[in-house]
Amino acid sequence: MNFIQISFPLKAIHTEIPMDQIELALENSGALAIxxxxxxDQPILEPGVGETPLWEAVLIKAIYPNETDCIKLLSKINExxxxxxxxxxxxxxxxxxxxxxxxxxxxxxLCFGEKFxxxxxxxxxxxxxxxxxxxxxxxxxxxxxxDPGLAFGTGTHPTTAMCLDYLATNDCEDKMIxxxxxxxxxxxxxxxxxxxxxxxxxxxxxxxxIATKENAEKNNLYSEKLLILNTLDLxxxxxxxPGVLPVDxxxxxxxxxxxxxxxxxxxxxxxxxxxxxxxxxxxxxQASIEKAYAPYFTHLDLRTQEDWIRIDGVKK
Numbered sequence: 617m618n619f620i621q622i623s624f625p626l627k628a629i630h631t632e633i634p635m636d637q638i639e640l641a642l643e644n645s646g647a648l649a650i651x652x653x654x655x656x657d658q659p660i661l662e663p664g665v666g667e668t669p670l671w672e673a674v675l676i677k678a679i680y681p682n683e684t685d686c687i688k689l690l691s692k693i694n695e696x697x698x699x700x701x702x703x704x705x706x707x708x709x710x711x712x713x714x715x716x717x718x719x720x721x722x723x724x725x726l727c728f729g730e731k732f733x734x735x736x737x738x739x740x741x742x743x744x745x746x747x748x749x750x751x752x753x754x755x756x757x758x759x760x761x762x763d764p765g766l767a768f769g770t771g772t773h774p775t776t777a778m779c780l781d782y783l784a785t786n787d788c789e790d791k792m793i794x795x796x797x798x799x800x801x802x803x804x805x806x807x808x809x810x811x812x813x814x815x816x817x818x819x820x821x822x823x824x825x826i827a828t829k830e831n832a833e834k835n836n837l838y839s840e841k842l843l844i845l846n847t848l849d850l851x852x853x854x855x856x857x858p859g860v861l862p863v864d865x866x867x868x869x870x871x872x873x874x875x876x877x878x879x880x881x882x883x884x885x886x887x888x889x890x891x892x893x894x895x896x897x898x899x900x901x902q903a904s905i906e907k908a909y910a911p912y913f914t915h916l917d918l919r920t921q922e923d924w925i926r927i928d929g930v931k932k
Contacts, residue, residue, distance in 0.1 A: 618682045619648070621710045622689070626674040628704035629697050638676065641696040645689060647678040679710070725754065728777065729784025732806060733759035737834075758784075760805045760835045774921040775895040779803050779869050781919075782893050782928065788812045792863040794885060796878075797870035797896075798844075801828030807867075808837050816860060820847040862887035868894055872901040876908040883912035886931045894927045902927070 629638070635652065642650050653675045680689065690702055726734045733754050783803065789811035795804040798817035801824075807815045817828050825844050832838035843857060854861050866886050868875060875894055886892055892913055897905055902925055906916055913929030920926075 619710050620680045620682060620684050620686065621677060621708050622680070622705050623675060623677045623708075624700075624705045626676060628701045630699040630701065631697075633697070641693075642676075642678045645678075645692040645696065646680055646684060648681065649679040651677045653677065682709075725759075726777075728780040728806075731755060731758045732780065732784035732810065734780075734802070735759050735761050737761050758809055760802070760809055760831075760837075762800065762802060762805075762831060774924040775869050775897075775926070776802060778919055778921055778924070778926040779867055779893055779895050780806055782926065783807055783810055783867070786865075786891075788865070791865055792816075792860065794818065794863045794866045796866060796868040796882070797874075798828050799824050799869075801831045801844075803867050803869065804828060804842065805832060805835055805837050807865075808841060809835075812841070814841050814843065814860065816843045816845060816853075816863070818845045818847055818850070822846070861885050863890060865891045865893070868892075868896075870896045872897050872905060875905055879908040879912065883909075883931065888931050890931045892929045892931065894929075895924070897925045897927065898923055899925055901925075 626638075639650050686707060690705070693705070694700065694702060725736070728734075735754070780803065783806050788807050790813045791807075791811075792814050793804075793807045793812045794816045795801070795807065796818050798804050798819045801817055804815045804817040805828075817825075819825055819828070825846060828844050829838060832842055832844075843860065845853065849856075862885055864887060866882055868878070868882065875897070882892060892909070894905060894909070899920070902918070905927055909916065909927070909929055912932060914932050915928075915930045917928040918925055919928070
């Protein structure tokens, strides 16, 4: 089955109309699906609580049934957005795809270090038959099941991948570890699989905490070893959970601005000679991060992947 897809930049509308109103107007014009996409390769990682950030340049796409009359569709869109530059609307015919099957075919297990694996759920039930082409065998003792498409990270983004590489190549055995900005819980679960004594998974987004709990349950890792916590409850962390702070290792895959603001807090949560791993940092943000953490951490070490960096340090 084929569909008609229209696409146009947000600037074509010429007036500031809320996104929900644009979406409603396109639905009323017969759209089956609507997406807003980055039109300028601008990264947005983790928004704050209650924020719904958009890119500075937005591309809007809408899918319509194949039998749609394009002339009438343009007329409807012009009714909804009278100031719109209709010449900026691009039409194309697109084929239906079984999207779930597409990602299943393309998403393969990911290996970090030499032993830790992330396995998509559709391959997890029969590893021996599905994974015969891998470079090394998978030890399920050091693997977690996590599907692509989750809102909070699956290991494919360089910032997450570099944190997983750190966990997989450093000793987590019997360590107290904090995953600040846990998202899907991928780093927290990896730490548990790699032998952590206890992991504190922290995020300011309630949906992230739900995702972490669900993924922990899926991997049989939801136990007293995993403490899932909202950032709003941090002040009561030691009071309600005596002995969890300070930690041996703190991993934070968030944004540069909150990393800078949290430097002193992070230092207070890490024991002397404990380690810190910071990610979610662009190369041009390196100097400001190092300046913020130099008073508390030494041996600041740098790793890079694509346009991103990871900074590791040791508490003074």
